[in-house]
Amino acid sequence: GNSVTQMEGPVTLSEEAFLTINCTYTATGYPSLFWYVQYPGEGLQLLLKATKADDKGSNKGFEATYRKETTSFHLEKGSVQVSDSAVYFCALEERGAQKLVFGQGTRLTINP
Amino acid sequence: ETGVTQSPTHLIKTRGQQVTLRCSSQSGHNTVSWYQQALGQGPQFIFQYYREEENGRGNFPPRFSGLQFPNYSSELNVNALELDDSALYLCASSQPGTVNSPLHFGNGTRLTVT
Numbered sequence: 001g002n003s004v005t006q007m008e009g010p011v012t013l014s015e016e017a018f019l020t021i022n023c024t025y026t027a028t029g030y031p032s033l034f035w036y037v038q039y040p041g042e043g044l045q046l047l048l049k050a051t052k053a054d055d056k057g058s059n060k061g062f063e064a065t066y067r068k069e070t071t072s073f074h075l076e077k078g079s080v081q082v083s084d085s086a087v088y089f090c091a092l093e094e095r096g097a098q099k100l101v102f103g104q105g106t107r108l109t110i111n112p
Numbered sequence: 113e114t115g116v117t118q119s120p121t122h123l124i125k126t127r128g129q130q131v132t133l134r135c136s137s138q139s140g141h142n143t144v145s146w147y148q149q150a151l152g153q154g155p156q157f158i159f160q161y162y163r164e165e166e167n168g169r170g171n172f173p174p175r176f177s178g179l180q181f182p183n184y185s186s187e188l189n190v191n192a193l194e195l196d197d198s199a200l201y202l203c204a205s206s207q208p209g210t211v212n213s214p215l216h217f218g219n220g221t222r223l224t225v226t
Contacts, residue, residue, distance in 0.1 A: 004154075034214075043116075043202055043217035044155070089154050098143060098206055099168055100215065102154030 002027045006090050006103035013080055014111050021075040021106050023064075023090035031092040033057075033066050033073040034100065038087045047075075047088070082110045116205050116218035124224045125193050133188045133221045135203030143167070143208055144186040145215065146178060149200040161186055162208070190223075198225045 007022040025033065032051045036044040048057030053068035062077045073090060090103040117136045125131050137144050143162045147155035157170035161180035175191040184205070190197055200222050204215040 006154075036217075041219070043219040044204075045217070046214045049214065091154075097168070098208055098215070099145065099157050099160060099170075100147075100155070101157070104154045105152070 002031065002092060002094065002101045004090050004092055004101055004103035006088075006106050009105070010107040010109060012109045012111065015082055016079045017110075019075070019077040019080045019084075019108070021088055021090075021108070023073045023075065023103060025071050025073065025090075025092050027071075027092055027094070029095055030068075031094055033064070034091045034093065035062070035064055035073070035075050036089045036091060036102075038089065038105070040086075044089065080108075080110050082112050084108060085110045116203055116216050118201075118203050118218040118221050120221060121219070122222045122224075124226060127193055127195060127225055129193050130189065130191045131193060131223060133190075133201050133203075133223070135186045135188070135205075135218060137184045137186070137203075137205030138216045141205035141207045141216070142184050143206045144180055144184065145204045145206070146186070146188045147202040147204065148172075149202055149220070150196075151199070155202055158188070193225045195225050198223060 003026045034049045035047040037047045048059040050057040050066035056065045064075045087105045089105045091100045119134045145160040146158040149155040159169040160167045164180045177189045180186045200220040202220045204217045
């Protein structure tokens with residue numbers, strides 16, 4: 001079945017550091033890929049998405065590129081802020097299914 | 113435009129009891145999905161409702177059931193609660209057919225089973 005594997009956390013960085021959170025997936029067909037963010041006490045917010053190979057999703061300084069050849073969708077940000085502290089989830093959606101398969105999440109803490 | 117709202121925010125139940133969680137979908141959305149998020153884990157798909165009919169189900173036993181109403185709001189019912197049912201239950205709404213329609217999540221209901 002479809003699955004998503006994320007980089008083990010927690011991840012702790014200093015403000016303005018470079019961030020990478022790795023995500024790889026296993027899927028049949030050509031899924032859409034997503035990154036969601038969950039702040040303390042809140043639900044999930046869509047951070048960015050990509051729907052086909054080589055697409056780059058971006059939002060709020062975060063980027064991720066859909067790499068079909070390596071089945072990856074790594075999340076990157078050039079300079080993190082304290083406000084980026086949250087749990088990040090990589091997810092895939094089978095084409096048209098509107099059902100998400102999530103990774104286990106990566107807790108990110110940014111220290112000032 | 114109102115977002116997805118869930119009630120209650122927190123709930124404590126005893127093993128063997130039954131619970132009903134509620135979700136109001138975002139305005140204009142006719143599809144509601146429910147997810148279970150255990151502590152420290154990613155959300156897992158329970159089921160989805162589209163136009164009041166179940167439209168896909170994850171690997172959850174029949175004691176997890178749901179309803180969707182004509183106004184597209186939804187309920188998740190769990191019978192014979194077990195300790196492992198303790199989790200954050202997330203509702204998400206969407207509008208299929210819209211190009212790249214994303215899921216919009218509520219803030220969840222935290223269920224504790226003792």
